Amino acid sequence: xxxxxNDPDYIVDDMVKGFVKAHEDLIVKSxxxxxxxxxxxxxxxxxxGLVTGGGSGHEPAFLGYVGENMMDAAAVGEIFSSPSAQTFxxxxxxxxxxxxxxCLFGNYAGDNMNVKMAIRKAGKKGVEVKMVAATDDxxxxxxxxxxxxxxxxxxxxxxKIGGARAALGGSLDEVIQSAQKAVDATRSIxxxxxxxxxxxxxxxxxxxxxxxxxxxxxxxxxxxxxVQELKSADEIADQMTEAVCEDLELARGxxxxxxxxxxxxxxxxxxxVLYGRAEKYLERKGxxxxxxxxxxxxxxxxxxxxxxTIMRLDDELKELLDYEAGCPGLTVKAK
Amino acid sequence: xxxxxNDPDYIVDDMVKGFVKAHEDLIVKSxxxxxxxxxxxxxxxxxxGLVTGGGSGHEPAFLGYVGENMMDAAAVGEIFSSPSAQTFxxxxxxxxxxxxxxCLFGNYAGDNMNVKMAIRKAGKKGVEVKMVAATDDxxxxxxxxxxxxxxxxxxxxxxKIGGARAALGGSLDEVIQSAQKAVDATRSIxxxxxxxxxxxxxxxxxxxxxxxxxxxxxxxxxxxxxVQELKSADEIADQMTEAVCEDLELARGxxxxxxxxxxxxxxxxxxxVLYGRAEKYLERKGxxxxxxxxxxxxxxxxxxxxxxTIMRLDDELKELLDYEAGCPGLTVKAK
Numbered sequence: 001x002x003x004x005x006n007d008p009d010y011i012v013d014d015m016v017k018g019f020v021k022a023h024e025d026l027i028v029k030s031x032x033x034x035x036x037x038x039x040x041x042x043x044x045x046x047x048x049g050l051v052t053g054g055g056s057g058h059e060p061a062f063l064g065y066v067g068e069n070m071m072d073a074a075a076v077g078e079i080f081s082s083p084s085a086q087t088f089x090x091x092x093x094x095x096x097x098x099x100x101x102x103c104l105f106g107n108y109a110g111d112n113m114n115v116k117m118a119i120r121k122a123g124k125k126g127v128e129v130k131m132v133a134a135t136d137d138x139x140x141x142x143x144x145x146x147x148x149x150x151x152x153x154x155x156x157x158x159x160k161i162g163g164a165r166a167a168l169g170g171s172l173d174e175v176i177q178s179a180q181k182a183v184d185a186t187r188s189i190x191x192x193x194x195x196x197x198x199x200x201x202x203x204x205x206x207x208x209x210x211x212x213x214x215x216x217x218x219x220x221x222x223x224x225x226x227v228q229e230l231k232s233a234d235e236i237a238d239q240m241t242e243a244v245c246e247d248l249e250l251a252r253g254x255x256x257x258x259x260x261x262x263x264x265x266x267x268x269x270x271x272x273v274l275y276g277r278a279e280k281y282l283e284r285k286g287x288x289x290x291x292x293x294x295x296x297x298x299x300x301x302x303x304x305x306x307x308x309t310i311m312r313l314d315d316e317l318k319e320l321l322d323y324e325a326g327c328p329g330l331t332v333k334a335k
Numbered sequence: 336x337x338x339x340x341n342d343p344d345y346i347v348d349d350m351v352k353g354f355v356k357a358h359e360d361l362i363v364k365s366x367x368x369x370x371x372x373x374x375x376x377x378x379x380x381x382x383x384g385l386v387t388g389g390g391s392g393h394e395p396a397f398l399g400y401v402g403e404n405m406m407d408a409a410a411v412g413e414i415f416s417s418p419s420a421q422t423f424x425x426x427x428x429x430x431x432x433x434x435x436x437x438c439l440f441g442n443y444a445g446d447n448m449n450v451k452m453a454i455r456k457a458g459k460k461g462v463e464v465k466m467v468a469a470t471d472d473x474x475x476x477x478x479x480x481x482x483x484x485x486x487x488x489x490x491x492x493x494x495k496i497g498g499a500r501a502a503l504g505g506s507l508d509e510v511i512q513s514a515q516k517a518v519d520a521t522r523s524i525x526x527x528x529x530x531x532x533x534x535x536x537x538x539x540x541x542x543x544x545x546x547x548x549x550x551x552x553x554x555x556x557x558x559x560x561x562v563q564e565l566k567s568a569d570e571i572a573d574q575m576t577e578a579v580c581e582d583l584e585l586a587r588g589x590x591x592x593x594x595x596x597x598x599x600x601x602x603x604x605x606x607x608v609l610y611g612r613a614e615k616y617l618e619r620k621g622x623x624x625x626x627x628x629x630x631x632x633x634x635x636x637x638x639x640x641x642x643x644t645i646m647r648l649d650d651e652l653k654e655l656l657d658y659e660a661g662c663p664g665l666t667v668k669a670k
Binding site: 002003004005006011014015016017018019021022023025056057059060193194208210213230232233234236260264265266267268269270271272273274275276277279280289291292293294295296299301302304306326328331333335 | 337338339340341346349350351352353354356357358360391392394395528529543545548565567568569571595599600601602603604605606607608609610611612614615624626627628629630631634636637639641661663666668
């Protein structure tokens with residue numbers, strides 16, 4: 001394993017330190033909890049607080065989506081594992097300005113359990129917290145049990161939409177409603193070409209054979225829909241776009257926002273190759289891309305692979321997507 | 336080789352198509368030359384035109400630095416090879432609004448030759464073009480022959496500073512002067528852990544042994560200063576920062592801007608680990624970081640490695656660095 005790492009058991013600490021230093025114009029560490037980072041102006045007076053969180057190794061997620069008109073605080077877990085309930089709770093308190101807190105996270109079992117415990121604890125302290133879980137990964141559960149699906153890069157749209165609604169003065173219920181609307185309108189699919197290695201383990205926890213690819217792989221190596229022969233970029237992009245379009249029931253005339261995210265070790269050049277073909281597929285189906293994002297938005301350590309995320313837009317989602325935002329993971333300028 | 340690729344001979348075309356589609360709010364392809372992309376508002380009336388260009392495989396460089404208050408056009412070469420003189424020439428014409436054009440590029444032999452040919456050709460057409468070549472890579476030539484050094488991620492500062500000077504109404508000579516000032520104030524060093532593979536070749540053109548690292552490796556695998564045992568992230572960051580500080584003769588009290596760029600296959604998490612330690616080194620020396628950038632700014636296909644770039648600031652460079660800019664590779668909001 002050729003990696004930039006010190007003691008692998010402390011890589012999350014090292015990462016958080018570097019992150020806070022790099023983004024000190026936007027981000028500060030909580031004084032109460034080393035695993036909570038917050039927007040330097042949080043809690044923002046008069047605004048609903050916004051919190052996300054999850055395991056590390058997905059940078060810039062989750063902490064990179066803290067910033068202006070985005071999340072107010074993030075709870076940082078160990079690699080691929082949930083932050084503790086206490087950490088989510090501390091993040092809620094950092095974000096709360098008395099208008100309640102929306103917790104927007106990724107629907108993994110550990111996160112779900114800890115977020116709910118933290119919500120109960122916050123309730124006892126008089127801080128109202130409501131939650132939305134992203135469920136965009138279509139490979140993680142069948143359509144009939146969509147509520148069990150995991151969140152991957154679709155979380156970025158949930159955070160962007162929820163963040164804008166809160167910035168526009170939305171109440172807690174309105175923020176929850178808009179974030180849920182983004183989740184309902186968003187689907188993703190992931191393809192893995194080479195596995196990732198947890199630094200403290202030192203070798204991949206799963207295997208992708210040379211000449212093969214795993215279609216629908218999860219962000220921690222969860223088995224996908226199937227293992228296939230490695231195909232051309234165009235064939236892969238077509239297959240990904242088709243799967244997302246079908247699940248989201250996209251139709252001619254629909255407007256969309258699209259993310260093509262690398263998974264950590266995917267060259268930027270190849271991300272654009274995939275994106276170009278995905279948009280071509282959509283064009284052929286008469287589906288318009290209103291905004292596109294290509295880059296490392298949600299990663300999995302050093303996994304070689306890509307995720308395609310599509311959100312169907314309506315006027316409300318478009319307005320919220322276009323609302324100015326600035327955080328390490330994403331900058332949006334008003335159109 | 337597990338890659339997202341179609342016919343490897345056409346990967347640059349595929350990438351450019353995807354790039355233009357993804358960024359159609361900012362970027363259009365030239366109608367005259369498929370290997371030239373330009374800012375949608377270029378040529379910008381009353382403004383000096385700005386052009387960059389170079390080989391592909393370094394995305395988001397070079398084409399990703401075209402945009403608002405950045406480059407007006409970019410010439411796109413084959414993988415790791417210079418765009419043709421004709422392509423640079425066509426980029427000059429796309430950027431020229433009658434106030435002359437500044438060509439800001441990376442000082443590789445092929446680029447140098449082709450840029451100079453294109454400048455002569457443009458001169459005959461009555462378009463004045465002047466050039467600045469980035470020379471930030473301290474490993475590419477000794478200090479006594481600094482003018483022979485190659486440009487790597489330091490180009491980003493050259494483009495940002497030149498772009499802001501032009502946006503502020505600077506004359507061609509003033510833009511050249513500011514861009515040259517950025518180059519003179521900037522140094523970089525690169526460390527490689529694993530080599531990259533040109534898709535049409537299918538295997539790495541050079542080797543980095545397991546357990547070793549190449550200190551000072553070039554962005555195309557050019558041999559570095561030396562091959563060392565693979566060290567801890569902290570030791571690597573210290574060594575990189577020390578080398579840059581020494582060459583740039585940074586002193587207590589200096590203010591700087593810093594880029595920590597991944598080289599394509601470097602996990603975002605590890606980029607932050609390196610950055611954190613680099614800033615700590617600077618702090619210990621009494622050197623202040625005014626702005627920091629961590630991410631894939633200039634890459635080398637799928638190379639696993641990192642580049643550290645530091646620019647020494649004065650009031651002029653600070654003002655120009657802070658000037659609002661928006662392009663796919665970099666967004667700067669006024670402080």
